[in-house]
Amino acid sequence: MKYMFKKIEPKxxxxxxxxxxxxxxxxxxxxxxxxxxxFPYPSGAGMHVGHIKAYSSxxxxxxxxxxxxxxxxxxxxxxxxxxxxxxxxxxxxxxxxIITDENIKKxxxxxxxxxxxxxxxxxxxxxxxxxxxxxxxxxxxxxEKGLVFRDRTLVNYCPHCKVxxxxxxxxxxxxxxxxxxxVQKSKDVWYLRITQYADKLLEGLKDVDYPDNVxxxxxxxxxxxxxxxVNFDIDGIDEKLEIYTTRPDTLFxxxxxxxxxxxxxxDKYKDKVTNMDExxxxxxxxxxxxxxxxxxLVKDKTGVCIQGLEGINPVNGKKIPIYIADxxxxxxxxxxxxxxxxxxxRDYDFAKKFGIDIIEVIKGGDISKEAYTxxxxxxxxxxxxxxxxxxxxxERMLEELEKKGIxxxxxxxxxxDWAFNRQRYWGEPIPLIHxxxxxxxxxxxxxxxxxxxxxxxxxxxxxxxxxLAKIDSFVNCTCPKCGAAAKRETDTMPQWAGSSWYFLRYxxxxxxxxxxxxxxxxxxxxxxxxxxxxxxxxxHMIYSRFWHHFLYDLGVVNTPEPxxxxxxxxxxxxxDGDKMSKSKGxxxxxxxxxxxxxxxxxxxxxxxxxxxxxxxxxxxxxxxxCKKFLDRVAGLTDILSEEPVSDELEMKIHRTIKKVSxxxxxxxxxxxxxxxxxLINEITAEGHIGKEDLGIFIKLLSPFAPHLCEEIWExxxxxxxxAVAPWPVHDEGKTVSKTVEIGxxxxxxxxxxxVIPNGCEKEKAFEIAKADExxxxxxxxxxLIKEIYVPNKIVNFVAK
Ligand code: ANZ
Ligand code: ZN
Numbered sequence: 001m002k003y004m005f006k007k008i009e010p011k012x013x014x015x016x017x018x019x020x021x022x023x024x025x026x027x028x029x030x031x032x033x034x035x036x037x038x039f040p041y042p043s044g045a046g047m048h049v050g051h052i053k054a055y056s057s058x059x060x061x062x063x064x065x066x067x068x069x070x071x072x073x074x075x076x077x078x079x080x081x082x083x084x085x086x087x088x089x090x091x092x093x094x095x096x097x098i099i100t101d102e103n104i105k106k107x108x109x110x111x112x113x114x115x116x117x118x119x120x121x122x123x124x125x126x127x128x129x130x131x132x133x134x135x136x137x138x139x140x141x142x143x144e145k146g147l148v149f150r151d152r153t154l155v156n157y158c159p160h161c162k163v164x165x166x167x168x169x170x171x172x173x174x175x176x177x178x179x180x181x182x183v184q185k186s187k188d189v190w191y192l193r194i195t196q197y198a199d200k201l202l203e204g205l206k207d208v209d210y211p212d213n214v215x216x217x218x219x220x221x222x223x224x225x226x227x228x229x230v231n232f233d234i235d236g237i238d239e240k241l242e243i244y245t246t247r248p249d250t251l252f253x254x255x256x257x258x259x260x261x262x263x264x265x266x267d268k269y270k271d272k273v274t275n276m277d278e279x280x281x282x283x284x285x286x287x288x289x290x291x292x293x294x295x296x297l298v299k300d301k302t303g304v305c306i307q308g309l310e311g312i313n314p315v316n317g318k319k320i321p322i323y324i325a326d327x328x329x330x331x332x333x334x335x336x337x338x339x340x341x342x343x344x345x346r347d348y349d350f351a352k353k354f355g356i357d358i359i360e361v362i363k364g365g366d367i368s369k370e371a372y373t374x375x376x377x378x379x380x381x382x383x384x385x386x387x388x389x390x391x392x393x394x395e396r397m398l399e400e401l402e403k404k405g406i407x408x409x410x411x412x413x414x415x416x417d418w419a420f421n422r423q424r425y426w427g428e429p430i431p432l433i434h435x436x437x438x439x440x441x442x443x444x445x446x447x448x449x450x451x452x453x454x455x456x457x458x459x460x461x462x463x464x465x466x467x468l469a470k471i472d473s474f475v476n477c478t479c480p481k482c483g484a485a486a487k488r489e490t491d492t493m494p495q496w497a498g499s500s501w502y503f504l505r506y507x508x509x510x511x512x513x514x515x516x517x518x519x520x521x522x523x524x525x526x527x528x529x530x531x532x533x534x535x536x537x538x539x540h541m542i543y544s545r546f547w548h549h550f551l552y553d554l555g556v557v558n559t560p561e562p563x564x565x566x567x568x569x570x571x572x573x574x575x576d577g578d579k580m581s582k583s584k585g586x587x588x589x590x591x592x593x594x595x596x597x598x599x600x601x602x603x604x605x606x607x608x609x610x611x612x613x614x615x616x617x618x619x620x621x622x623x624x625x626c627k628k629f630l631d632r633v634a635g636l637t638d639i640l641s642e643e644p645v646s647d648e649l650e651m652k653i654h655r656t657i658k659k660v661s662x663x664x665x666x667x668x669x670x671x672x673x674x675x676x677x678x679l680i681n682e683i684t685a686e687g688h689i690g691k692e693d694l695g696i697f698i699k700l701l702s703p704f705a706p707h708l709c710e711e712i713w714e715x716x717x718x719x720x721x722x723a724v725a726p727w728p729v730h731d732e733g734k735t736v737s738k739t740v741e742i743g744x745x746x747x748x749x750x751x752x753x754x755v756i757p758n759g760c761e762k763e764k765a766f767e768i769a770k771a772d773e774x775x776x777x778x779x780x781x782x783x784l785i786k787e788i789y790v791p792n793k794i795v796n797f798v799a800k
Pocket of ligand 2: 483486
């Protein structure tokens, strides 16, 4: 048969849809498999080849699982709130609802054209009010449990997008959305207390199967640090300055202190400070810098010595100067540090610049050149002198500090609480009310969903207020507690809200009573395998693990961890090896490939192109190669024969079953496809193939190229749909060759080779060897002294 993809692809897509073969069953006795891919943001640009690669791994695994007899949940949905749609709405005056619906339609059609085996009956749209009702519900539960709080703080603000950004969304001092420069701005911010779950998020990593680098990134992001809080007296004032340090063992080496420019102690004692003007000027300079700039390890440190305040080192009573400097952050630890220039490079650079003493307390380095951060013998440190292990000196110092009541052990996290509001329209309204009498009050649960009001103008207010603030009918309400006239919160939730629990909704997408029914959750959760990008390993995965742990504590879900296993796809680069981007003009449209070569070719190619986890450049010629391979597969139907295949080919078929089955499980799709390509060469060389063996071949290929394989299956008269036909199982006995070729030595020299039955007895091997003419000639006229046989390897005769 000819590979007529234009004809067969729509045909099988229609059959799959009609037969509901990809719909997951809720009440099934079969074992379950829940495969999850990161649902797309339905942008106007439509699908990218990167989406195809990202979904193809679990597409292949889900298809294999169905054939192995599992009840498979492989869902898709749309993470549809967010800025690009809103910016487009502002630009065109079209309502985001309309834009979103159009984009979702476009995406769905594209996904269907590629033949993904998603359960289209469970599609989720995070902007659907029946969905975001539950996003708001979870938020209210967090509010109820004290995990929501409001604080006025300096925030990362993008003047272009007019939104507050979390640290993660403004890495490198640039807005994650529009890449403009981020500025610092004082704002009221709603926070989710994710730090309260820091330890659970760390602990939970022990129970999940994530790649090591994924775990490491999460551990690093959480950034747990063990150290000590120590109180320093301020000379002449009844006030303590508390610092956080990871190195209390170096306390005798402290020669100054540094506080963050925003530290409140300055204003509290401004009457005592004699250089307030200089300090104010410095603080104004600092306010212009982003946190990113401030944490860079630049040698040239800046700062101002506070005249009029002096600290006292609690372990030796020495007076030390206090500086303000921007390398100390207000948001970490206590916003104040004890500086040990001999053993901390930042402090060292600072001390050199400001001419401050450097006291060595750990032997081993050369402090005339740089700070020494290694281990060594303690010196100049009173009761710590002679200690050689950091761990022991820290322990001894902590004991001392606790005994004297001047310090205690403590932990800190790099992770900050999650800034959870945006001043934008296209997001979930935050269901809170500001009442003049009662303060902040929750919208009653039965009033959920709190719907987004219809507006005409999506432009945020110039003062950085949400567009919702301009809608009086939305803002004005009555307090649910006391009935007084009150005002609604007008900020909306960040992009990351809807994706923090979507995998739960797939288990029961139409439920109106709960976010999902407990029995269904118990059947489907946890997600067995979640594939996605490295860029979502911190933000999205940490946020969703946090929500899931919270829901677990609430008793709403049945497992603490949502994802049992995680894998990562590598990027698809442009043909030139650069990142694909519109501006570079090297973007490949997947639909163009479907149009020209067929969906099966596209699917096969994105998994054949290289290591699944690696970044790989696009290659048109390799796409064509995949197309040719599928042409040859179609051609196998022309050499069908009842003649049995050779033992050799049978062995290769069984070896291929074994290899494809195991390669798929370890995401080695490229080698799985390559082994099918090799097998087709073997079949072609043989010249014919039986129905049953061709059936095996297309079963193995079907997760990659399902349309063509269904077509061949039908041609062969296969029963039902190939999509649920049983996956082939190899016979281990048939994977080994029936014969082996081995060398024969006479007196230690190889004199020839013989073919013996695989694993044959030694007497038989000797018999075959002696019968070999060449070998016999070497033995002629000699006495055999010894016969040696290493099974399947070698025969050696010793003769004189
Ligand atoms: C004295 C010291 C001596 C320190 C030494 C280090 C080495 P991690 O591991 O990241 O938690 N620090 C504390 N609070 C800070 C802040 N708000 N801004 C900037 N730096 C801060 O780092 C903790 C260390 O970073 C602390 O330990 C403190 O310097 C500094 F040989 O104290 B250390
Ligand atoms: Zn009230």
